[in-house]
Amino acid sequence: MALTLTFHGHATFSLDIDGTHVVVDPFFAPNNPMAKKTAADISADYILQTHGHGDHIADTVPLAQRTGALVIANFEIANWLGAKGVEKVHPQHLGGGYNHPIGYVKMTPALHGSGLPDGSYGGMPGGFLLHVAGKKVYFSGDTAVFSDMKLIGDAGIDLAVLPIGDNFTMGPDDSLLAIKFLRPKVVVPCHYNTWPPIEQDAAAWAERVHAETDATPIVLNAEESYTL
Ligand code: NI
Ligand code: MN
Numbered sequence: 001m002a003l004t005l006t007f008h009g010h011a012t013f014s015l016d017i018d019g020t021h022v023v024v025d026p027f028f029a030p031n032n033p034m035a036k037k038t039a040a041d042i043s044a045d046y047i048l049q050t051h052g053h054g055d056h057i058a059d060t061v062p063l064a065q066r067t068g069a070l071v072i073a074n075f076e077i078a079n080w081l082g083a084k085g086v087e088k089v090h091p092q093h094l095g096g097g098y099n100h101p102i103g104y105v106k107m108t109p110a111l112h113g114s115g116l117p118d119g120s121y122g123g124m125p126g127g128f129l130l131h132v133a134g135k136k137v138y139f140s141g142d143t144a145v146f147s148d149m150k151l152i153g154d155a156g157i158d159l160a161v162l163p164i165g166d167n168f169t170m171g172p173d174d175s176l177l178a179i180k181f182l183r184p185k186v187v188v189p190c191h192y193n194t195w196p197p198i199e200q201d202a203a204a205w206a207e208r209v210h211a212e213t214d215a216t217p218i219v220l221n222a223e224e225s226y227t228l
Pocket of ligand 2: 011053055056142168191
């Protein structure tokens with residue numbers, strides 16, 4: 001079973017699971033300053049939506065409508081997407097997992113906001129813990145560090161994707177703490193360098209991950225991939 005993670009810039013990723021494409025938080029060019037591709041360039045069979053902020057959901061409706069992808073989101077966002085014309089939605093909520101054809105997808109808590117671009121209530125923000133292709137992959141979503149990441153880490157995480165930008169989410173210092181709680185084999189940073197308030201030195205962060213944790217840091221530029 002092959003599992004490849006591709007970074008699209010900011011906090012948008014694709015996970016290729018034996019040719020099935022899972023897109024996390026669709027936010028592409030031209031609105032995403034870090035992205036090289038537009039939503040029209042992207043394949044999607046599933047879309048995972050961590051929360052309702054525009055830098056995560058801007059391209060969800062057009063991508064879902066063009067591809068017919070199933071969107072997995074919290075109940076409030078799933079209803080909102082349905083009202084916007086997305087036909088295939090699967091509502092879940094924090095702490096709840098479901099056996100989808102790709103594997104078990106569990107929503108995890110996050111400490112953040114989730115208001116939708118039109119001001120609608122987007123419920124609680126979350127992350128996703130996936131059991132896919134024999135691996136466990138965790139997308140924290142936008143969040144502060146929290147000590148219950150220790151419980152999420154008890155699952156035995158192969159790959160964790162964490163924000164490091166500071167200002168809107170945890171920054172480099174707190175991400176090191178999160179890595180110690182989560183104990184992933186590999187960690188990929190996101191949500192940095194998109195705008196001036198979240199500028200970070202990812203190489204310096206990776207040096208610290210090497211020095212201070214047991215995880216292997218993998219820094220990806222837009223459209224670069226990592227195969228587990
Ligand atoms: Ni956000
Ligand atoms: Mn964000």
